Structures are given as structure tokens and as C-alpha cells.
Amino acid sequence: MESIPLEHGLILAAILFSVGLIGVLTRRNIVFVLMSLEIMLNASGLAFIVAASRWGHAEGQIMFLMILTLAAAEVAVGLGLIIQMFRRYKTVDINELSEMKG
Amino acid sequence: MLDLIWLLPSYPLLGFLALVLTGGRLPKKIVAIIGAGSVGLSFLTAAIIAAQFLAGSEDYFVKEVWAWMAVGGFTPGFSFYLDGLSLVMMLVITGVGFLIHLYATGYMADDPSFSRFFSYMNLFVAAMLMLVLGDNLVLLYLGWEGVGLCSYLLIGFWYTNPANGYAARKAFIVTRVGDTSMAIGLFLLFAQLGTLNIQDVLYAAEAEWEVGSGLAIAAALLLLGGAVGKSAQLPLQTWLPDAMAGPTPISALIHAATMVTAGVYLIARTHILFEIAPSVQLLVAWIGLITVLMAGFIALTQSDIKRILAFSTMSQIGYMFLALGVGAWSAAIFHLMTHAFFKALLFLASGTVILSVHHEQNIFKMGGLRKKLPVSFASFLIGSLALTAFPFTSGYFSKDEILLAALEMDGPGTILWVGGVLGAFLTGIYTFRLFFIVFFGENKGHVPENEVGGIHMNGPLFLLMILSLVGGFIAIPVDSVFSYGEVHEEHHVSTLIHGFMIAVPLIGIVISYLFFYAKIFSIEKLMSIPISQILHRFWFSGWGMDWLYDRLIVFPFLWLSKINKADLIDSFYAFIVKFARASNAMIVRTQTGYIRWYALSIAAGLVVLISIGVLL
Numbered sequence: 001m002e003s004i005p006l007e008h009g010l011i012l013a014a015i016l017f018s019v020g021l022i023g024v025l026t027r028r029n030i031v032f033v034l035m036s037l038e039i040m041l042n043a044s045g046l047a048f049i050v051a052a053s054r055w056g057h058a059e060g061q062i063m064f065l066m067i068l069t070l071a072a073a074e075v076a077v078g079l080g081l082i083i084q085m086f087r088r089y090k091t092v093d094i095n096e097l098s099e100m101k102g
Numbered sequence: 103m104l105d106l107i108w109l110l111p112s113y114p115l116l117g118f119l120a121l122v123l124t125g126g127r128l129p130k131k132i133v134a135i136i137g138a139g140s141v142g143l144s145f146l147t148a149a150i151i152a153a154q155f156l157a158g159s160e161d162y163f164v165k166e167v168w169a170w171m172a173v174g175g176f177t178p179g180f181s182f183y184l185d186g187l188s189l190v191m192m193l194v195i196t197g198v199g200f201l202i203h204l205y206a207t208g209y210m211a212d213d214p215s216f217s218r219f220f221s222y223m224n225l226f227v228a229a230m231l232m233l234v235l236g237d238n239l240v241l242l243y244l245g246w247e248g249v250g251l252c253s254y255l256l257i258g259f260w261y262t263n264p265a266n267g268y269a270a271r272k273a274f275i276v277t278r279v280g281d282t283s284m285a286i287g288l289f290l291l292f293a294q295l296g297t298l299n300i301q302d303v304l305y306a307a308e309a310e311w312e313v314g315s316g317l318a319i320a321a322a323l324l325l326l327g328g329a330v331g332k333s334a335q336l337p338l339q340t341w342l343p344d345a346m347a348g349p350t351p352i353s354a355l356i357h358a359a360t361m362v363t364a365g366v367y368l369i370a371r372t373h374i375l376f377e378i379a380p381s382v383q384l385l386v387a388w389i390g391l392i393t394v395l396m397a398g399f400i401a402l403t404q405s406d407i408k409r410i411l412a413f414s415t416m417s418q419i420g421y422m423f424l425a426l427g428v429g430a431w432s433a434a435i436f437h438l439m440t441h442a443f444f445k446a447l448l449f450l451a452s453g454t455v456i457l458s459v460h461h462e463q464n465i466f467k468m469g470g471l472r473k474k475l476p477v478s479f480a481s482f483l484i485g486s487l488a489l490t491a492f493p494f495t496s497g498y499f500s501k502d503e504i505l506l507a508a509l510e511m512d513g514p515g516t517i518l519w520v521g522g523v524l525g526a527f528l529t530g531i532y533t534f535r536l537f538f539i540v541f542f543g544e545n546k547g548h549v550p551e552n553e554v555g556g557i558h559m560n561g562p563l564f565l566l567m568i569l570s571l572v573g574g575f576i577a578i579p580v581d582s583v584f585s586y587g588e589v590h591e592e593h594h595v596s597t598l599i600h601g602f603m604i605a606v607p608l609i610g611i612v613i614s615y616l617f618f619y620a621k622i623f624s625i626e627k628l629m630s631i632p633i634s635q636i637l638h639r640f641w642f643s644g645w646g647m648d649w650l651y652d653r654l655i656v657f658p659f660l661w662l663s664k665i666n667k668a669d670l671i672d673s674f675y676a677f678i679v680k681f682a683r684a685s686n687a688m689i690v691r692t693q694t695g696y697i698r699w700y701a702l703s704i705a706a707g708l709v710v711l712i713s714i715g716v717l718l
Contacts, residue, residue: 021701025701025705026698033697094697094698095696097697099695101693101694101695
């Protein structure tokens, strides 16, 4: 089986990361911001996997497992916060939460 | 018993502490007992110590109580030095001081700040005793500043009137000029001679400095600066007349009998320094003479009873300076003592007059008070006679000695003598002008019902009357201080000169009599001449010295402070504050509260950092 070249994998990871970042920067709905964050996390996980398969090391895959657990925990906390935010402010627009300025 | 000399300043100091710590909550009777009693105890102790000291054969006695500080080789202590000079001073301070305290218990009886008054008075006596008993110049300086502080506090005692506060500040600042000069003098002495113990300084100066050498002249000049400030001599004399804003017992104690003579004491104490700087010593004589005459002319024109006495004080201290300048050290101290007696008497009597006519001080609104105020009349008569050196009163002996010493001096002695005699002539006129206007003629406004007083006010007056009369027969034991084996000079002058010196003040009295009692000469006619009007205005304003100092120093200073309102040096620090504020305002803008901005700045920062890492 022809192996996928390293560059392709990394480019895909970079594209995914950029998509996630743009999502974080531009979306106003906090649920989508959280989803974009997940995309960014998975992009970095993909970069680890690609690198690990290229060098034949297991560390990259272990790192990806850690990122998965981290993402699960983060989503649990993040969704909890979103529910709290919605209860208190009746909105999911993050621009409404800009009181801590100046 | 001599060991107990440290008790002298301690009693008044304890009195001060007791009065200050109770903060005016004590009843007036107890305040009076503490205030006057502490000084009385001091006087008793001083009298016993004096008797013991004079019975012994020692020339001096030193008692070190404790070391004040020890910095390297510099170890000034709280040590007291007793010799003939400090003995006379301490007896005058405690004795006259006690009488004035006693008088003040009556004079100030109605004042709401009775306790504050006596606490300041006690502190003053303590500081003054420290000044005259200190065996080193540092302790002397402590007392020197202490009396200056008390003078300030007491001139401004009735502080609700802004004019009194102004007078107090003026006195404080003008004397501060002299004090600064004296402090620099002390630095110079210490830097050159390595000690500030008075006797060591004098011995070292005599051994190391040649007569007329630059250092000796500088040191003597700087000390003289301090002396003229404290003693209200030319050119720092302007504060004394304004100092009369204080209560009258203060004028008697501080501004006539004791504090203003501190300058005379200082010069007498360091007389060896002045002997090896003869030009400065001569300057002392000239300062004294010019002050005698200036103050005499001013006193001729004044209308405020206390101001007349103030200018007379200035002029009498001028005589003491004249004596110091011609080397008649003991005559200066003698005149200091007799002056303390009769000037305290005059001031206290003027206090009685002022109280009796309900705080009127203008002599032209008094008049004819002889019958109504018999005690003040007698006091003024005796005090005025002593002041004008009427034969065989106390002032006669001391002034006589000063003038004869001036006459015997080589060089400018004759001029100094003529000036001094002219001063005595003026003294005769202005003293009896005051006397005749206040006590004779018709009353012009204020008729007193009865004379204020009681035993505690009249008692001191009687005692001071006696002292003013016979004080001239007291022999002061200062010969061993001033002469090294040199016998006390006997004056040999012809009876003609002697008679002349007696006659001149009497002529002054007669002129005063003709003008103000017999009215044979008319003062109005004299005043109608234009030149005498100009002179009157000029002298009334104190030779325009206040005017001159305002133009020379006060106004330029105010002008400078006005244009420098924003304070040039402060503006640097203000800039730091402004810079911090502006930076803060800029950085605050970045805290938008939008998460996306923070995320973007983190991402952008990362990009920048990584690209730097990759490129380098």
C-alpha cells in the first residue's frame, strides 16, 4: 500500500488548523467557537499521527490519545459553561460577554 | 551640692512636661503653682549653688551628666559648666524669670490658654539655662534654638489674630538668618579645631591661630552673625519691635531680660575668639554704637508704649555690644544684669498700665495716670531713672563703666565714647517723653477705674524696683573669666568728663520735661517744620529698614515663588506621573473584553515568534 507522503498530511493539518482558527475568530455563536476549537485540536492530533507514522514512532499516537481525552474533558467543561451562560444571559453570542474590558 | 547643677534646667523642663501632658485640664491655681514654682525652685537651687561656688576657690566647675552622642572623636555631652559668667547669667535668668512668672500668674489670670502660656514659659527657662550652662557649643546651640522656638510660640501666643502670627514668623525667620550663620561658624570651628567644647575651642584657637588670621576672623564673624540675630542688632534688628505682639510678661522675660541678651553672652563666652580677631571685635563696637543711636532716634517718635521699650531694649543691648567691642567684657555683663532688672521692671509696669487702661497701648491716649496707678508710676519712675543712668541707680554704674572703657580705648575710642554719650542723651529724652506723656498731663481717652494688681503682681514690681536701685552695687564675679592675671581696670578720668557724662542724660530729661511737662517748647511747633516731619516719618518707620528689607528680600522672594508656582523641579516628577497615565490609557484600549481579540493576538504573537525562530 502506497504510503501517504508526510507533506500531504501536514498540509491537511495546517488547513484544518487554519479553518478552526478562523472559526474561533469569526463566529459569534459560542457553540460554534467550541466546535472550531475541537477542529484545531484534531488538526494538531493529525499532525502528530502523520509525524509518528513517518518516523515509525509510537509517541505521536500516544500524544493523540492524550489529546482525545483532553478534548473530551474540554468539551464537558465547555458545554457546562455554555449552559450556565445561556441560563444567565439568555444568549449564546460571545460578544455580549465583553464586560471585562478596560 | 554643686553636683546638683543639672537640676536647674530640669525643674522648668519637668514643669513644661507636666503642663503639656495635662493639656490644660488642670485648674489655674495648680498651673500657676507648677509654672512659677518650678522656676522658683530653680532659683533657690541656683542661689545655693552660687553661694557654694563663691565660697569655694575654684575658678570653674564642670559636671558631666551624660554623654549626648559619640560619633568618632565628636562626643558632646550634657555637661554643665559653671564659672563667674554662667553664674551671673543663671541667677539673672532664674531670679528675674521667677519674678516675671509670678507677675504673669496675675497678668494672664483671665486668659483661657493659661496652662499653654506657662508651659511655653517653663520650656523657655529650661532652654535658656541650657544655653548659658552648656559646656560645649552643641548644647549651647540646643538652648539657642530652644529659646528661639519659645520666642516664636510666645510672640504668636494669641494666634487668632493673623498679625501676631506674622510677627512671630518674622521674628523666627529673621533670627534664623543669624542662627544659620552661627551653625556654619560651629561647623568651621569643628572642622578646624576638632572639638566643640567651649574651653577647648578657645585654647586651641588661641594656640593655633595667629591674631588677625583669616580663619579667626571668619569664625568670629559667623558667631557674630548669630549674636546680632538673637540680640536684635543691626542689620537683623527688625524683628524685635514686632515681637511686642506677645503678652507683656513675654516681652519682659524674653525680649528684654534674657533671650535677647544671649548674643551678648555668646560673644562674652567666646571672647578669646574675638580677641584674636581684633577687626571683628571693632566691628562689634560699631554695630553696637550704630544700633544705640538708630534705636534711640526711632524711640523718640514711637507712640506704642511697648514699642518704645522695645527700641530702648535694642539700644541698651547696643551698649552691651559697644562694651564687648571695646573689650570691656565684664562691663557688658554688668550692664546685661542691670538692664535685666530695670527693663523687666519697665515692661512689667507697662503691663500693669496696659491692663489698667483696658489694653490700650497708645501713649497719646493715656495721660495723667500718676494718681490712678501709683505702683506703675513708682515703677516707671525708678525704671526710667535707672535706664537713663541717673546717678547711683543701677544703670548709672554699668553705663558709666562701658563709656569709660570706650573712652580709654585707643584709636576710635573717642568717637565711640561721643556716640555712646549721645545715645545716653537720646535715652534721657525718649524715656522721660514716655514717662511724662503717660503719667502727667490730661487724660486723653482711657481713665482706669483702679490699678490692676495684687501681691503676686505688685510684689515682683517692688523687688525689681529695689534691684533697679541698688543693682549697681552688686559685684559680679566675672573677673577670673575674662582676665588672665590682669587686674580689673580702674578708670582714671577727670571729674570734668565724669560730670559731663552724668549731666548729658539729665539734659535729655530736662528737654523732655520742657517739651512734655512744662510745655515751654511746643512739639507742634517743632513738627510744623517740614524737615522734622520727614525725619519723624523716617524714624517712625524704623529708618525705613522694614521698607528696605521688603524691597530687597521679601518682594523678590514672593515674586520668584509666584513665577515658580508650578515648581520647576516638581515638573520632572509630574512628567513621570503623566507618562505612566498616558501609557496606561493606551494599553487599556487593548482590553476590549472580546475573546476573539485575545485569541487573535495570541495567534498573531505565535506566528511572529515562530517566524522569528524559523528565520533566525
